[in-house]
Amino acid sequence: MRDFSGAWRRTAEGAGLLDEDGRGIPTIFAEMSALATRTGAVNLGQGFPDEDGPAEVLDAARRAIAEGANQYPPGRGILELRTAVAEHQRRFYGTILDPERDIIITAGATEAIAAAILALTGEPDDEVVVFEPYYDSYAACVALAGARLVPVPLRAPDFQPDLDELRAAVTDRTRVILVNDPHNPTGMVFTDAVREEVVRLAERHDAVIVTDEVYEHLVFDGPHVPIATLPGAWERTLSISSAAKSFSVTGWKIGWFTGPADLVDAVLAVKQFLTYAGGTPFQPAIATALRLPDAYFTGIAATMRAKSALLGSGLSAAGFTVLPPQGTYFTVADAAPLAVTDAAQFCRDLPERAGVVGIPLTAFVTPAHRARYASFVRFAACKRVDVIEDASARLQRLR
Incomplete structure (x- = not known):
C-alpha cells in the first residue's frame, strides 16, 4: 500500500506527537486524563470547568x-x-x-x-x-x-x-x-x-x-x-x-x-x-x-482569581514555587524545590504519589527548548472549591 502519512505526519511531528519509531502517540492531555481515571486522581490537568454555565x-x-x-x-x-x-x-x-x-x-x-x-x-x-x-x-x-x-x-x-x-x-x-x-x-x-x-x-x-x-x-x-x-x-x-x-x-x-x-x-x-x-x-x-449584565463578567473574573489564589496556596504549602497568574484558568508552579528536574516524568508519577494530575509545561514547547522549562507544571484552577481543597490536601503528601 502506498504511503499516506504526509499530512498527518507533518501535523503530528509539528505537535511533538511522534515516538522514536515515527509512530503517532497520544497527546499529554489524553495520557494524563487516562491516568486520572485509572488512579482516581483529582484532574487539575485539562482546562475544563466542572460546573455548568449560567x-x-x-x-x-x-x-x-x-x-x-x-x-x-x-x-x-x-x-x-x-x-x-x-x-x-x-x-x-x-x-x-x-x-x-x-x-x-x-x-x-x-x-x-x-x-x-x-x-x-x-x-x-x-x-x-x-x-x-x-x-x-x-x-x-x-x-x-x-x-x-x-x-x-x-x-x-x-x-x-x-x-x-x-x-x-x-x-x-x-x-x-x-x-x-x-x-x-x-x-x-x-x-x-x-x-x-x-x-x-x-x-x-x-x-x-x-x-x-x-x-x-x-x-x-x-x-x-x-x-x-x-x-x-x-x-x-x-x-x-x-x-x-x-x-x-x-x-x-x-x-x-x-x-x-x-x-x-x-x-x-x-x-x-x-x-x-x-x-x-x-x-x-x-x-x-x-448580553449578560456586566456583573456576570466581573463576577467570573473575581471567582477565578479567588480559585487561583486558593490553588496557589495549596501548591506553596506542598513545596512548589508558585508563579502567580494574571488571568486564565491556569497556575504554573516550579517543582524544582521538590528536587524535580523532569516535569514530564514527575507528572506521570504524581497521580500515584499524591492523587493529583498536572501537565508538564514542556508539553507546550518545541523539543529543542524543553530544558528551560524542565521543572514547571501547569495546574488548572477551573474546578469547584471543594475539588481544589481536596487536591491541595493530597499534594501535602509530597512534603
Missing part, C-alpha cells in the same frame, strides 16, 4: 432545540449571534463592527486558528511567530499548513518575552504573528510594551496579527486590552475568541473571529471547507450569554 444560557439552548433550530445555520453564523458579538466588542472595547462583513462564527476558537493559519500561509518559506510555551494546536496547525514555526520564549518568572528576541524572530518571511493574550499555559498577560512592539513589527514586515483571546474575561487586574484596539493594528489583525471559557460551555464549540472584511473573507474561504457551520441551537444561546 442557567439562562442553558435554557436558551434548550428552547432553540425545542423551537426547531436543528439544521445548518448560515456559513457565517446566525445573524443574531454575529450581532451580539458586535455589541460585545463595542460594549467592552469600543470597537465598531459590521455583523454582515466583519464577523464569522466558528466551531470553537481552535477551528478559527486553524482556518486563519491555513488561509494566511501557503508558501514553503512562510513563517508563523508564536510565543513559547504555546497552546498545543498552534504547532500542529502551522505544520499542517506547511509553514515554519518560529518560537519566541517567555521567560520565568513573569513570562514576558525579550523584545530583542521578538525583533529577531519577526522578518519579511513572517506571515502571521500569533498572540495568545491572556496566555495559556502560563496565565500571564502581555505588557503594553509587548503589544505595541507586536503591532510595530507586523506593520514593518507586512505580517498579519492573529490573536487568541479566549480568556478575555478572565483577567484578574484591570480590563483586557485587545491588540486590535491599538493604533495601526485594526487593518492587519484577526481577533479570535469563544464562549467556552467565559460561559463554562467548552463542549459547545462556539467561537468567532473578527477583523477587517478582506481578512475575514480570506479566512472564510478556508473555514467553509472545514466545518462549514455548526452548533445551530447553541448560537442563539451564546447571543444570550454575550
